[in-house]
Amino acid sequence: MTGIKKTLIFSILITITTLLSIFCSTKEPAPSLQVKAVFDQELDSLQQIVDEEFFPAIQQQQEEKLRQSFLKARNQYKKIEYYMEYFFPTTAVFINGAPIDEIELGENLIQEPTGFQVMEELIYEVPNKENREALLNEVRKMQLNLKRVGRYHAQYEITDAQVFDALRLEVFRIASLGITGFDNPTALASIPEAASALQGIKRTIQQYKNNDKQVEMIDNAISYTKQFPDYNSFNRLDFMTKHLQPISKSMDQLRRDHRIEVVSGASAMTDDAISLFQKEALNVNKFVGNHTEYISNEKVALGKLLFNSTILSNGGNKSCVSCHHEGKAFSDGLVTAGSTQKDASGKTIPLLRNTPTLAYAGFQRGFFYDLKAGTLEDQALDVVHNKHEMDGSLEEASKRINHNQTFKVAFAKAFGAENTNANPWKIQHALASYIRSLAPFSSRLDQYMQGDHTKLNEEEKAGFNLFMGKAKCGSCHFAPLFNGTQSPLFEKSEAEVLGVPAKADTANAKIDKDPGRFTLNPYPQYKYAFKTTTLRNIAKTAPYMHNGVYKTLEEVLDFYNRGGGAGIGIKLENQTLSPDLLNLSKKEINSIVAFLKTLDDQ
Template identity: 40%
Template sequence: MRSHSGTIIILLFLIFLLPCCKKAQSPKEVLYVQFNNDLSTLIFRNEQFLGFVRTMKNKAELQAEFLKLRMQYKKVEAFTEYFFPTTVRLVNGAPLDEVEDEENAVFEPGGLQVIEELIYTTDLLERDELVRHVRKLNVNLMRIKKLWVDIQVTDSHVLDALRLELFRLITLGISGFDTPASGHAVKESQQVLQSFQQYLKVYEEMIPSFKKLYDQTESAIAFLSKTKSFNELDRATFIADYINPICRNLHAYQKSAAIPFIRDRRLLRGDAATLFEPGAFDAEALLTNSRFAASADRIALGQKLFYDVRISGNGKTSCGSCHQPQLAYSDGQKTSKGFANEVMTRNAPTIRYAAFQQALFYDLRSPSLEDQAADVIHNKKEMHGSMQDIARLIGSDAEYIKLFRKAYPGIKNVPPAYIQNSLAVFVRSINPFNSSFDRYMRGDKQALTLDERKGFNLFMGKARCGTCHFVPLFNGTVPPDYQRTESEVLGVTMNTDWKNPRLDKDAGRGAHNHFPQWQHAFKTSTLRNVSKTAPYMHNGAYESLQQVMEFYNEGGGAGLGLPVPNQTLATDKLRLTKPEVKLIILFMESLTDH
């Protein structure tokens, strides 16, 4: 009996001891399970919502249930966007056809934004269509669930995903980019920050400044909760005083903890503390070969070539003819004059910040600055030059020989690739990021006036400018990973006669890629230095920013009554008042480099 009792005591001891011996889970392991549970809840809510779609007759009640679904998605957004970017386009992508040029295919949009459009409408519910899209959403959520099983999460990945989610919040979230119909951007932004807190909490014991981070996030949530409506949100203050400090603190923790930053050669550097830090963007990220990296000598060679009229066919035209520094590297003409003084069909855009686009020209036909340089030089209507002639010039001119040998030591001949590279290197060097807006976002509270800040809030809110001109590049390169540059169909008119509008005939991307979706599509140009680059649009039809704002205020070409069935710009009128338009223009003028 004594032996039996002893055995029981030992067994009981072992039972109590085993949990104590169980290896404690690491923060990333805890987070892995937490995300998996949140994802399961999202799938459950979507299945619930499918039932509501089939039975609910009251549209307001259905919209309320949809908001619950959206809020649950915002809980998992950071990691779905980070680990499953392809699938997530069918979960929360824009409600526009996905055109895959290389595959010569068009894919139907799907997901939450498509569903939102179907239920936030004054028309009768298309119930069968709604059911179809909710079921498609479930398929893609289940796909993410299956893929998550094989994901190997590291601390670097977790912190990178959370950092990018904060950047997504201040670029897309508060602009209403993915909530155009419901207008729930402020509520969803609160959920994003609450989720940020919950996921970061698993690192509480590892983060000495965790309480500070938590309290900063709590303050940001409180700031949003006091905002009465989407249009009233003070976005300038929210970013500068609330989110940027959180980002800097998160960055400082990761650095002190010696957790490596993700370095994957993207436009936005993996170690950027905020979107607004000097050097946050890498102008050379899109280089495919490191031997063509920038150097002071290569910039000097490229700059000399850029302003040398001898590289053109008639010895009268240089790159600088159409891209003049005093005009932010534009030319002030409605449309530029090319070879033999021939008038071109398109306006010369600024080339400042051109390095931060995934494709070049208004029609996005060129994949790199190097290719763009060759295209312009060889174009018979523009410069009518040749790389062979430029190579001979460099090889026969004493100053050029010296510059080239310093720029590319060991290269005996002058291959065209090096000529193109030197011009591209120069263009990549002219991105100062030193406007009043930049200084304000870096902590100089006096850099923007109150009216300029009001203009920014309108730009990002009521005017919807920020849903196409993304902060802080203010072009069409989509945050927060900046891996894709978008074009838009605006229905640009031939002039500013709004009462008798005529659609500009330029097909844009549609001239090279004959997809109906790309007819009259043009790249979204940067608004940096926009006060210096008049006239505006691809055809130079609008002489002032006032006219540009009038066009947008009318809802673009379709809003003016023109037949633009594929217009991507919202066609409803913005209803901006004259004082509001003035404020937005004041803000855009604050984007001028000093």
């Protein structure tokens, strides 16, 4: 055989071998495709539980079995919660949304709630024909929603970057919502459900190579929940700092190891944040409408100058700082401030509502107690023009400012040399920019969460755990802002109907006459509803509630401990605060107060 023939035969053999290796080998699917397949399996399991266990238990009126199958279904849902919330957010509301009506003001539509939380209320009521029929109807709606997800999911394409973003947000969701009882206030199964959510995260992480460290950390967290399953005594502070935060950090490292880029998601958190409490975890620019409203140091400086000046009021005798004192966390210490107007006898008319803190106001989706303003710019406009507050005019103020050299220089720095003249919008925006800057995140709690575990004593730690657990404060005042803007997406600022009395009287209590949101939007659900304000710097902002009725934090906690207005004899059909007693002891109340004082900025 000639050398040429040998070479030719050898080349053919190499080619055949290469082709066989290509066509006969099984290429491992991309991790994101594996994750997608895992979701399909878990979704099928959820559908099976609902169809074959939960629904028949209701039909057959097997009360114990229906509760067990309900909890089983919820735990199964928690395994895919991260995926549902990220890729199917609208459907996630139908499956596990809050049990309150959603009102679309612009469309004048009322969306009645549906899903697990509505079912929970029905299940834990005394069973009767009516509520069991309602329960069956709820399950039928869930069956349709789950089938819809399955159909649409077949068309979905997801990326590894999205998967890691969804997992990151789920860890935050467990910390801020999952372990607080937010979505199961009656069953109080938050701790085992947190374990289920972690199991879902674990199974997803396992689709990415070199995951041993992350899997071990998640297993340890799950073991912790099984070791301490009791809702009231669970140590949420330890769970967050010793388990959830390290898991989040480690998952981020796994993402980096796989060279997966961060994705710009829907959350208002910075795209690479790994803790709710890290410095600059929140991006204040994500709370504004567009890039023209982004914050800058120059806008902040101009806003501070305007905030402290009387130039905005037509009388030249009132400024923003007249009612918002820095030493009181930008509140004023009064029950209500005095109006610029006087009554027929010459007496100053008091304003309707207590002056709220402006600290952390930039991290909200609605402003004023009745949420009448959608932006801080709108808030500034309202306050300046309100005859009872500043009794001013932005048009007139602009004229005065344009004759003031100090302001002209500041406006040039903020808006450019060609924009030295003031106008109403620039004034509004500068004031809003300054208020957005009032968020140092420097409290002792922040420092503790960032690693300095000398910052809280044992009573304060106990108070945090009570706040986030037994007392259920954290299910309305969401960490890390401790206001009504729900993390981890921060899409909406909520209002609640608490039944606040006109006077601090528990024997003959009467509802405060201020109808709250109802004045502007006369839906029955909004009567006596007020925005859930931040508790940061709460020790500096007494008195409390929209009408300043309570002078101390102890009084406020006594009100909540009794079940709000319902507990002191005020009957409201639309009270959103649970009327159930919290059964907090005096020692526990003192511990919560001690914790609340750790929210003061240092």
